[in-house]
Structures are given as C-alpha cells and as structure tokens.
Amino acid sequence: LNTLEITLIGAALLPLALSRDAWAFARRVPAAALFCTLLFFALLLAGHLAAAPSRTFPFVTWWMYGLPKRDVIEFERYVGVTALGREEHLIPGALFPSLGRGTFRLANPLRDAVRSAAAHPDNRARAEALLVALAQARNRTNPRDPVRLVRVVHCALPVRDWKPDAPFDCCQLLSVDVAEGDVR
C-alpha cells in the first residue's frame, strides 16, 4: 500500500465526511440502504487499493494515465498479406469491437503473445492462434481476397523528436501462414 495515496484519498474524502448535508442525508436514508451504500464504496476503494483488477473485478484499480511514458514507444503492427499480394493492417480493436474499440483489451495480450513467441519459439502456439483468429476475422468481411499470411512487425518510435512523417525503425518479429480452409 502506498502511504501517500492513502493519505491523499483520506484528504479527498474529508470534505464529504465534514459535510452537514451529507450527514443529514445519511440520517434520512434507511439503515439497510446506508449499509449497502457504504459497503459498495468500501469495495470500490478496496478494489482500487488491491491493484489486482483481474481478481477484484468489477472493482478495479483506477490507474489510467498514471505512470510516465518512456521516451521510446515500442509497438507491434499486424500486416495481412492477401492472396492477391496486397498488404493491409489488421487492427485488433476494429476486428473484434466487442473487446473495446479503441481500448487495448486485445492489443495488449496480442503484443505479449507475439513478443513471447519471438523470444521463445516454444511459446509460438498462442501467438499463432491469435494471429490466425485475427486474419479469419478480417477474411469473414472480405472473403474474395483473403489474408494468407500475417506478418508481425515490431516498431520503435522516439517520442521526443517525433514528427508525423519522420521515419522510425521497424523489423519483422514473425510471420504466420493462414491456411485456405482455416475458417471458424
């Protein structure tokens, strides 16, 4: 537990604790409802402080935009090569919008899987399965020119000197074939 964080949370809650209106409202609410309300907020705080959102969901840690970014952003791109030889980006958030368009719910585990596969070939199966699923999702919407190969490209982007058209380093991490009949 971070002492500074707990102190600041206490300080932030102080105006509410000292508010006569809040106490007056609490006295008007039935005891059972007050108990449930306090329990709910206690769980919200406990979930935040536990910092283990997978175990405490739906009470999670509110830590977005909380830690400094590094000077170099490293990321992966997933390039689908079609049967006709065209190249196009496969964007996880767009292909599986249920997992949160614009969030990193699928992008982060995909990144971890391909980096793990690149470092240890034994871990390739999980990355391959995810990449094939990505290609299949794209092929369902465009079956005439299906993706037959997925290339994973690792890029490093320096943030401080960044310009929209400035070049940055990329290299291929791995590639995965997508079989013709490989459609779920």
Added chain:
Amino acid sequence: MTLLHADASPEARRAVTVWICALWIVRLIADPLTDVARLPLEAFHPVAPAAWLPRAFEAYLLHGGVLQALRLTSILALACVCLGRYVPMALLVTAATLTTLQAILRGFGHVNHAELCMLYAIYAFAFVSVLEHLRGPRDEQALAALPLVIIAGVLCLTYALTGIYRLSHGGFDVFTSGSMSAWVIEAAYVPASPQFGLGSLAAPTYARWLLDLSFPIVTLVEVTALFALTSATYRVRIRCNDAVLPRGGLPVHEYRLLGEFRDAPVAHDAAATIGTPGGTRQ
C-alpha cells in the same frame, strides 16, 4: 441541500434509470458479441466473478450460444426496467448478466475501466429498488434519490482516485516527461483501434506545450472532484455537473482532452507506415 442530487425527485431518478438502461440496450444490440467466441480458448482467462468457475466451464463461457443468451437476457431485463415492469427482479438479473458479460470480455488479458460506471449505476438502481420493494410502499424521498447520489459519488470518487494515483505513483515525472503528448502519439500508432492520423495534432510544439500544461490542471480537477458532491460553488466553477451522466466510465475531462484522440473510430495512414521485413526504416 447542497449534497449533489440529495433532493432529486422520483421522476428524475426514473428518467436517469431509463436513460442508462437505454444506453446499455443500444450498446448490447450494436455489439457483435458472438465474434469473441472465435478467439482461441488458450488466450482466454476470465476475470472475477467468471474466474470463480472451474476451468472446465471456461470453454462454455465463450460459446456463441451462451454469449447470445446473456445478451438477450440482459436486453430483455433492461427493457422491463425501461417499461417499469418487474423492476427489482429485472435490475438484479441485469446486474448479474452484465457483470458476467463484462467479466468475459475482459478475459482476454486487459482489465480496464470502460463501461464500469454504467455497470455501477445498474448496481445502485438494483439494490435500492430491491430495498424499496422489501420495505413496501412508503414515501421516502431520500431513498428515492439515493441511486443518483451514489452515481454522482462514484463518478467523483473515480475521478479522484485516478488523479491521486497519478500523483502518488507517477510523481512529478508524469507531468514533466511529456507523457500526455506521448499517449496521444501512441494512440495514433499502436494498432488498438483504427486511426486517421489524429496523433499528428500533437506534432506542433505549441500543441505539445498545451497538452503538457493541461495535464496538471486536469489532475487537480480530478483530485478535488469530491468537492463537487458537497460544494455548490465548486460545481458552478468547475462545471462538474457535466459529470452527472456516465460516459462509458471515462472521466469527463480526460475524455475531452484525450478521448477524442483515443476513441475516435478512425485510421492512421496505413499505406505509408506498413513495416517491411529486415529492420528497414520507414
């Protein structure tokens, strides 16, 4: 009374209930949920409470039929709430099914805050409705207003927790290292969602300066957000009344500053930046 929404009328509560349930219905109808069933099972690690099930049941959670059943049950229960039929039971069912669905969707590796405030709103409506049902017909204005007070409290508290986490864990570095610009640029390149080069907005020096300057101000507003519950003056000055309606869980000020970059359904110039093998420079 200056406690935010403490004087809310039953009509106001009803309007907010219908609004939030309608938002959920639209979200569920528009969501191609069963596509998730096509992802490999080995990448699926459900979070609590779905994670409490035995491992053998996890495959069933990702079954298209189960996802569809959860979705249809949620929509039906939400529709009942909107129509005012079987409200306490429908809200309990909604709370259970939506929590399960959200736990499944977060089972692919990244637990984030999206949709959570809307889920908490359902919890608030559910337990207050059940208590009202158990207590029988009484004219209790405070109990009727309680869900709106809770929702406002959740929004303000989650703002405050976000800002406090940034101060206590990120320290000064998070404000002095150009992190805000970096997040905007990252959102333009990392393929979480389609982009249309909006990161280029962060390119000019003055834009970066403005972004970095705004960050501590936004954080200050977040840290002090709980004042909005009890201080009418604060609400007028900071316009925290904007935060009363949930917007998918994103703190409103961050949504305004960053959300347009991060969430816009757009795409970066793909053709110009597709990487080539062998460490070539683009």
